[in-house]
Amino acid sequence: SAACAKTTVLTADRMIDVENGKLITNAVVVMEDNTIVAAGTKRSVTIPADSDVMELGDYTLMPGLMDMHVHLTSDATKHGYKRLADSLPRVTLTGVKHAEATLMAGFTTVRNVGAPGFADVALRDAINDGDIQGPRMFVSGPSLGVTGGHCDNNLLPYEFHTVSEGVADGPWAVREIVRRNIKYGATVIKFCGTGGVLSKGTKVGVQQYTFEEMQALVDEAHMRGLTVATHAHGTSGIKTAIKAGVDSVEHVSLLDEEGIELALEHGTYFSMDIYVTEYILSEGEKAGILEESLAKERIVGKRQRENFQKAVKAGVKMVFGSDAGVYPHGDNGKQFARMVRFGMTPMQAIQAATIHPATLLKQQETLGSISAGKKADIVGVKGNPLDDISLLENVGLVVKDGHIVKSVAM
Ligand code: ARG
Structure with a gap:
């Protein structure tokens, strides 16, 4: 990586893997400039030295x-x-x-x-x-x-x-x-x-x-x-x-x-x-x-x-x-709760707003999930939206293209 690249790391208690429909605990995401370079758990991902680390605690990270x-x-x-x-x-x-x-x-x-x-x-x-x-x-x-x-x-x-x-x-x-x-x-x-x-x-x-x-x-x-x-x-x-x-x-x-x-x-x-x-x-x-x-x-x-x-x-x-x-x-975001009320699981509702649109738009190589190589579009919500989907009506962290554009967590 270039010497001037800016590395930012997000850690949170949870992260949603929309590609596999799984909840990951003790999540770590490493972003370099506008790209996700690593995503996984505290065990699987090494936090690079000289990176800005944002520790979110009781938050769930999801794709934008x-x-x-x-x-x-x-x-x-x-x-x-x-x-x-x-x-x-x-x-x-x-x-x-x-x-x-x-x-x-x-x-x-x-x-x-x-x-x-x-x-x-x-x-x-x-x-x-x-x-x-x-x-x-x-x-x-x-x-x-x-x-x-x-x-x-x-x-x-x-x-x-x-x-x-x-x-x-x-x-x-x-x-x-x-x-x-x-x-x-x-x-x-x-x-x-x-x-x-x-x-x-x-x-x-x-x-x-x-x-x-x-x-x-x-x-x-x-x-x-x-x-x-x-x-x-x-x-x-x-x-x-x-x-x-x-x-x-x-x-x-x-x-x-x-x-x-x-x-x-x-x-x-x-x-x-x-x-x-x-x-x-x-x-x-x-x-x-x-x-x-x-x-x-x-x-x-x-x-x-x-x-x-x-x-x-x-x-x-x-x-x-x-x-x-x-x-x-x-x-x-108010629609999420209705999608669950009318038959979706919380995971399905989240997939409908992340990986499926990316595929519909033919952007699945760059958008729609928190995966290495994709654009750093990430949101964070306090608590676990798989337990309460209405939490998505209050997004606390918004990262678009590697820029933290909203953060109420800090
Ligand atoms: N733009 C749409 C239309 O005028 C809105 C429909 C809204 N109603 C609904 N039940 N989805 O037809």
Whole structure:
């Protein structure tokens, strides 16, 4: 190692090995600059001389958490018509605050699935340049969607000619938007395959985009080396998207048995935001969510939780996706307790927010576990989250890329 390399060592009573689903006691992690160089126990790992040692005691070390469904440029207190008042520069600045809140909550990587004007690309670049603090970001730019669909904006009457930036109809039109999004910095593709809860005039159960359009979109994205995330609540939209080869389905509320079989067969990931329903139903009206959306949520949230349980039981690959932005950024971790309540073991919930997202993003060589050779993205919580998963709502230590960005332990 270079003479100038900075070596930092973390010790803690416990560490979670997400690759093997095991709890390790008397943990030691050695980091050199931004890389983990050794991870194991006090017996197996020698602490190098001249290293900065941080002794955490009654803490559990885990890989940095990963949320596969956020909207950092969205403000949870402004929904519906309130959202029309903020300019693109204004929502971008909101994103700065939300990026920091997300990182401080222990989420060192996020997939931002839908942002206006490539504000997500600007945020990512500002974070990577060190101008602001935030998680590693995989970004989609504007989500693709059909005219009048969930990823269009249907709030204003015809004479305003409002069309969202990702609207495209037809196989070649969707290919063109995929190419444009990549040109302006997207690293993942997001599209809407059914109606949604929060969009005006769309039906959650109804498919948007034909199989032919979905197939063209996925083919174009995969050809360029990007993965595809699909918003889909409705049964036929979920199944058509899986058949078209998408990498993950978001929400997955009205799933049926065949949808589960297809996901298992295709290796498709589900990202089910089962906490957000609580926020929408309790705070949504104040925040400007339309009554028609609240009515949709009353049906969807319950079905989604039942189907989450079925999908977990069947062994579908699950990733943690919260839809933060609909609810406050920084509260992402509240979903863990719901994932356990609806059928996961605490270990499975932690794996869904670490090693599985890393694999979905094809970043398993560098992210997702505390292993030698990977990026030093590590969080620490007081106590043992395998005994009480809600401890993940209070992350005390956050290390991103080898930098200690939060430490309440010392
Ligand atoms: N963005 C999603 C939509 O508008 C939020 C759905 C929230 N509800 C839920 N039960 N997950 O469709």
